[in-house]
Amino acid sequence: MTALSSSPAAVAAGAWAHQDNAVLSWNDGFLLGLAAMDSTHREFVDCVAALQRAADADLPARLADFARHAVEHFAQEEQWMASTGFPATQCHTDEHAAVLNSVREVQALLDGGADGQVARDLARALADWFPGHADYMDAALSHWMSKRAHGGPPVVLRRRASAAPAASDFPT
Ligand SMILES: [Fe+2]
Numbered sequence: 001m002t003a004l005s006s007s008p009a010a011v012a013a014g015a016w017a018h019q020d021n022a023v024l025s026w027n028d029g030f031l032l033g034l035a036a037m038d039s040t041h042r043e044f045v046d047c048v049a050a051l052q053r054a055a056d057a058d059l060p061a062r063l064a065d066f067a068r069h070a071v072e073h074f075a076q077e078e079q080w081m082a083s084t085g086f087p088a089t090q091c092h093t094d095e096h097a098a099v100l101n102s103v104r105e106v107q108a109l110l111d112g113g114a115d116g117q118v119a120r121d122l123a124r125a126l127a128d129w130f131p132g133h134a135d136y137m138d139a140a141l142s143h144w145m146s147k148r149a150h151g152g153p154p155v156v157l158r159r160r161a162s163a164a165p166a167a168s169d170f171p172t
């Protein structure tokens with residue numbers, strides 16, 4: 001399977017094959033060090049998780065929630081790119097547009113009476129798409145903005161993966 005065939009844009013075209021049912025959940029690996037962006041990304045994760053967990057009857061409402069979120073999320077980043085002269089704007093903006101197109105197509109399919117599976121497939125594709133987009137495109141924007149504002153990359157504080165301290169953490 002190519003990267004393109006698992007993109008949200010491919011879902012509405014029916015090119016994406018369902019892989020697993022893991023619900024997207026936040027982890028500190030998603031933190032990029034720009035507070036406003038990190039907050040928006042937590043909301044993205046929550047919206048996708050709500051869509052993945054939704055009962056069939058609730059899928060249109062949860063998809064509408066996600067659409068509202070995505071419009072604001074992407075507009076915010078695109079405004080940051082424009083206002084700071086970010087150099088790699090086009091491919092980032094193109095990815096956002098592809099996601100929104102897929103959302104609109106799936107909304108139209110649901111409105112036309114399609115089975116809810118098309119929305120579940122979209123949710124799965126969004127869950128697959130987000131880590132790569134955040135890690136590559138959003139991280140580049142976060143670094144760019146931090147460098148302009150502070151002269152260096154953002155400082156990212158992540159909780160340790162393990163809750164239990166290791167013996168080596170304590171002084172002897
Ligand atoms: Fe983002």
Ligand SMILES: [Fe+2]
Pocket residue numbers: 077092096133137138
């Ligand atoms: Fe983005």
